[in-house]
Amino acid sequence: MSTDTKQNPIAQNTITIDGQEIPFLAGQTIMDAALAAGVYIPHLCHRQGLTPHGSCKLCVVDTGSGSASACTMPAVAGQRISNNTPALNEVRKTITQMLFIEGNHICPSCEKCGDCTLQAMAYHLGMLDGHFPQFFQRREVDASHPTIMLDRDRCILCELCVRASREVDGKNVFAIAGRGINAHLVVNSVSGKLVDSDLETSDMAAHICPVGAILIKEHGYEVPIGQRTFDLHQVSEIGLEKTIPTKVRQPDE
Amino acid sequence: MSISSADSNFSNMTDLLRSIISRVYAESPHLLHVLYVLQRQFLHISDEAIREVAAHLDLPTSQVDAVVEFYSFFHKIPRGRYDILFSNCTSCGYLARGVDLMAMLGQQLGIVADNTRGDGLVSMGQTSCIGMCDHGAALLVNGMPIVSLNAAMIARIAALVEAETPLEDWPAGWFQVDDNIRVSGLLLKDDLSAGTGLRAMLTHGAADTLSEIIQSNLRGRGGAGFSTGMKWQLCREAQGAAHYVVCNADEGEPGTFKDRVLLHSYADSLFEGMTVCAFAVGAKQGYLYLRGEYRYLLPHLQSVLARRRELGLLGVDILGQPGFSFDIDIVVGAGAYICGEESALIESLEGKRGIPRVRPPFPVTHGYRGQPTVVNNVETFIAAAHIVLRGSAWFRAVGTEKSAGSKILSISGDFAAPGIYEYPFDVTIWQVLDDCGAKDAQAVQVGGPSGTLINSAEFDRRLGFDDLSTGGSLMIFSQARDLLAVIVNFAHFFAHESCGFCTPCRVGTVLLKNGLDKIAGGHGTRHDLDEMQRLATLVKCRSHCGLGQTAANPILDGLQRFPQAFEQRLVHRDFEPHFDLDAALEEARQISHRDDAAAHIE
The missing domain is CATH 1.10.10 (Arc Repressor Mutant, subunit A)
Incomplete structure (x- = not known):
């Protein structure tokens, strides 16, 4: 924080991202301010309207006083933020590789292919391979629900479904259990199975998964490969979720 | 089942x-x-x-x-009626005596590590440091520590288990945990007699007590070193329906055991310090979060609390002061290093997984149940109790301006007299090594695995917040010690203890562990060292909390200060695959009970 911005009253409510001055409102995070100004900061576990989480770390930025998650760090007047730099994008690429190799992501056979934010992120960051040895973790598939499929192989622990269920659907269907690399998504039901939970197809939690871990059954491959979200859009387009209403259905819709 | x-x-x-x-x-x-x-x-x-x-x-x-x-101490699959957990710390672990005591016991009981025997009598496994580093190899049996293990004891333990002898009838001496105080300073010289600090505090009043703590320059003894007085003041000023005082007695840093000694022999001073804090910030309820490994101290601590209630030092209208009410509950953890991180500790207190919160807001404004909360280390509260009685000048007279007072060190490793050493801040590592009688140290791990690994060229460095900060762990490694094995041990520790919340730490600590195993196993190349450096830097810089931010320190320090420890294990090729065909057959060998030459691929 330099002294000249402190003396300038107009600069009291702006931050600078990669040299671009961006206004913010009190209480906004760096991510909020950036998205409102049309500046893309890569992110996977963030969705406007849900409590910021700060776990995927794709949105790491440098604030001058160190590394921060843009989605949880409050914007402070005069912050000078580095975002779209080769070094940070290299970090993000490595983190994306980590997410790929800890799970079991086989894009060509996944229904989410082309609609998957993780996959789109990999393309955006120029990721060509997983780089690290695969962990080949055994993860449970839950096909018990009549209309919704849960394939934990693809879960990236972003907790979007956890938060959507709790904060929007008012249900609390999902949680994370376990520790460290054994952390995994669990279902809040007597049997631990999706079929015994309150989850319904109209819930936001059934649609918010950025990868192919939670899928709606009997709707496979309705949109051909080549015409899917990220065949037509860049992951860096702001407000993308609003352009694909079928993928993120609001509960009141 | x-x-x-x-x-x-x-x-x-x-x-x-x-x-x-x-x-x-x-x-x-x-x-x-x-x-x-x-x-x-x-x-x-x-x-x-x-x-x-x-x-x-x-x-x-x-x-x-x-x-x-x-939590490590909860299980969904049944454990044995004797549940034996060996510490895997470099100081009190099952390899500490140079032989594999866990394998020895496993052989005698016919059991493989991390398993429960078919008859349900016994299960055996390993756990992170249990804070017995001044007692040599140690284990927990049904939560009770047995220390100073040797081969003869292992044989007797196997026999006692097979005979289903109740723990009460095992040799009492095995469970004897000593304080081993070797050097006493400011705080360890004498335990405050109960109530003296509180009486002094009441004559000063809350505002003056707080300003005395501020003027003392006392900084948190957990290692981060935030001003204690400032923390208390921020909490006091924060609006909330209730204020809380929490003592972090979750000392999980391998090589640290000073809180064990303080809880055992200085509990009155600790509770006095917590009560002083409650008075200063206006709290009615306090919690002592005790690590599960120290559950054996619970009856003692409960009895101290009960006595203090009888003496009017806890409860309603403490020492007859109208409106000054405060009491302390003890909550016992269940095996999770991450709960030493203050916001993870609060989550754990609230009955949740120990996941560090997003900060800001900090606990001083949004802590336990979202209310203003002071979280301090055991040693910090004890120092505060002394300061209230003896004054800030007394405290500041020791140490330096930035690092006032003393530091209680848990020193363990390759020398004859491990134990508790209390020094004024600013003491050199040389001085410490000299007092310990550690003659041939090649390296000292200051502040435990999450701290700093230094070599002999740096032994003139000083302990303090300006130079070598430490929560209290000091591990001394002699020339004979395989430092790469130590670093590998630490990498396994962090991978096991990562909470799994953020990607860099959850995945990164496992990648670091696997990469080090590859190097230590003689399959590493120069490329793998470069990868370790790159990955370690990412985990350090981009993780969510202190665990991830420090998990890579031993690797980064090791690569910088002891490169030969890594380089001498390298194969001299550009690339060696991670996949080891022979190692991949290990499971098949175990299932088929074969270990002959034909069952291996060289």
């Missing part, structure tokens, strides 16, 4: 579970305590038990399930 599988027993088991849960919860309304009793009684926590706990405590089943799976 489920205890509720037989229909005829179903209602009985359900009734039994319900009666236990409601009794325990009435005595101590903490999820961790309910789960502990269920684990002890049934040797595991069944799905039915999880459902009953959730129903009784009005929690989501998934939350109870998540907590059971998070």
Whole structure:
């Protein structure tokens, strides 16, 4: 924080991202301010309207006083933020590789292919391979629900479904259990199975998964490969979720 | 496997579970305590038990399930009636005496590590440092520490287990944990007699007490070194329905055991310090979060609390002061290093997984139950109690301006007299090594695995917040010590203890562990060292909390200061695959009970 911005009253409510001055409102995070100004900061576990989480770390930025998650760090007047730099994008690429190799992501056979934010992120960051040895973790598939499929192989622990269920659907269907690399998504039901939970197809939690871990059954491959979200859009387009209403259905819709 | 599988027993088991849960919860309304009793009684926590706990405590089943799976001392698969956990610390671990004591016991009991024997009598495994580093190799049996292990004791333990001898009839001396105070300074010279600090405090008043703490320049003894007085003041000024005082007695840093000694022999000073804090910030309730490994200290601590209540030092109108009411509950953890991080500790207190919160806001404004909360280390509270009695000038007279007072060190490793050493801040490592009689140190790990690994060229560096900060662990490694093995041990520790919240730490600590195993196993190349450096830097810079931010320190320090420890293991090629065909056959060899030459691929 330099002294000249402190003396300038107009600069009291702006931050600078990669040299671009961006206004913010009190209480906004760096991510909020950036998205409102049309500046893309890569992110996977963030969705406007849900409590910021700060776990995927794709949105790491440098604030001058160190590394921060843009989605949880409050914007402070005069912050000078580095975002779209080769070094940070290299970090993000490595983190994306980590997410790929800890799970079991086989894009060509996944229904989410082309609609998957993780996959789109990999393309955006120029990721060509997983780089690290695969962990080949055994993860449970839950096909018990009549209309919704849960394939934990693809879960990236972003907790979007956890938060959507709790904060929007008012249900609390999902949680994370376990520790460290054994952390995994669990279902809040007597049997631990999706079929015994309150989850319904109209819930936001059934649609918010950025990868192919939670899928709606009997709707496979309705949109051909080549015409899917990220065949037509860049992951860096702001407000993308609003352009694909079928993928993120609001509960009141 | 489920205890509720037989229909005829179903209602009985359900009734039994319900009666236990409601009794325990009435005595101590903490999820961790309910789960502990269920684990002890049934040797595991069944799905039915999880459902009953959730129903009784009005929690989501998934939350109870998540907590059971998070903490190391809870199990969904039954443990043995004798549940033996060897420490795997470099100082008090099963390899500390140069032989593999765990393998030895496993052989004698016919059991493989991390398993329960078929007859359900015994299970055996390893656990992170249990804080017995001044006693040599140590283990926990049903939560009770046995120290100073040797081969002869292992044989006797095997026999006692096979004979199903109750723990009360095992040799009492095995369970004897000594204080081993070698050098006493400012705080260890004498325990405050109960109430003296509080009486001094009441004559000063809350505002003056707080300003005395501020003027003393006391900084948090956990290692981060935030000003204690400032923390108390921020908490005091914060608006909230209630204020809380929490003592972090979750010392999980390998090589640290000073809180064990303080809790054992200086508990009055600790509770006095917490009560002083309560008076200064306006708290009515305090919590001591005790690490599960120190559960054996619980009866002692409870008795100290009870005595203090009788003396009018806790409870309503303390020392006759109208309106000054404060009491302390003890909450016992269940095996999770991350709960030493203050916001993870608060989550754990609230009956959740120990996941560090997003900060800001900080606990001083949004802590336990979202209310203003002071979280301080055991040693910090004890120092505060002394300062109230003796004044800030007394405290500042020792140490330096930035690092006032003394530091209590837990020193262990390759020398004859491990134990507790208290020094004024600014002491050199040389001085410490000299007093310890450690003649041939090649390296010192200051502040435990999350701290700093230094070589002999740096032994003139000083302990303090300006130079070498430490929460209290000091591990001394002699010339004979294989430093790469130490660093590998630390990497395994962090991978095991990562909470799994953020990607860099969850995945990164495992990648670091695997990469180091490859190098230590003689399959590493120059490329792997470069990868370690790159990955370690990322984990350090981009992780969510202090665990991830420090997990790579031993690797980065090692690569910088002891490159030969890595380089001498390298194969001199550009690339060597991670996949090891022979190692991949290990599971098949175990299943087929073969270990002959034909069962290996060289």
